[in-house]
Amino acid sequence: MFNISTVPTAQELLDKAFRKSVRARAGKRAGKRADKAMILTASNILVDNLRMVVRRFPNLDSIDEYYSDTIDTLVGIDKLKISLSSVSWAASKIYQLSRAAIGRLDRVQDPAVVRRQVYGRIGSIMREIAADLDFLNEARNTINALPHVTNEPTILVGGYPNVGKSSFVSRITKARPQIASYPFTTKGVIVGHIQCADQRYQIIDLPGLLDRPLNKRNPIELQAIAALKHLGDVVLFIVDPTGSCGYDLAEQLHLLDELRLEIMLPFVVAVNKADIMPMIATIEGYRMSTKSGEGVDEVLNYLLDKAAEHKSQASAMAQDEDAP
């Protein structure tokens, strides 16, 4: 989805700028012209590279809400904007300083002194933004790793941790999310696909959610919330009544009630781990086992129908809204 280039460090940029500025002097006699060429080269390289860093980030005010919420959770949109504007500031400052220094070259006896002064000031500006560049590179790695979501009919697979969400997605798609017997194994949103007749569907494995208020949620859970708020046509809510996930069924069902109030999507409940569940479990929902496969096809067929139905309703509503 995003493909932002590596953000260089301040030291890498300074090394590159000064190396090229030394080359720019080649063939020129020591003096004003040589110093001018050096200042121009060093500053142009820094200004161009710094501006490029900023340009390569997406416009944070115009990306999809799903991505802006997720980037906010993982990176912090405000921090990102501050670092980007520090880098822009540094580019303008270096540009002004170097032009002012070039203007002074005519009026001084020793142009090399002016050059050394401006290099010193450029060096301290770059040191000032060194942490911003490091942060932007980390942000770039996080943003580039975000999943590519499309507008295809989409099933979101949610529930408490450890209930078998990834096992379900892994069973029905080619996606291979990590499956393990501890909570919060899935740490980000994972997208799988399923082709049925001539329609492709997105199946999104969400990180686990606990039943707690938004301000208590960890960044792993907040990624699931961002997906539930902005993506999807239907939610498959998986519960594990066996206790093997480590959580009470009552807590899981309370979370389901809370989500139903907040998320305006159809919910389908699947009661998982049928292979180790006594027959008497009396929760409303599809009984399935992602381990043995029992009941999985029935849930899936129902979900595919629901997702397609919701998607076409949503498209029809969007068309109505667009109509004059």
Ligand SMILES: Nc1nc2c(ncn2[C@@H]2O[C@H](COP(=O)(O)OP(=O)(O)OP(=O)(O)O)[C@@H](O)[C@H]2O)c(=O)[nH]1
């Ligand atoms: N007996 C049994 N175990 C299952 C079944 N489905 C999943 N498990 C086990 O439950 C554990 C959790 O499975 P995951 O698929 O990783 O659960 P998850 O909901 O994705 O967990 P998080 O990513 O941590 O939220 C693993 O040890 C699975 O092998 C099932 O139908 N029967």
Ligand SMILES: [Mg+2]
């Ligand atoms: Mg998982």
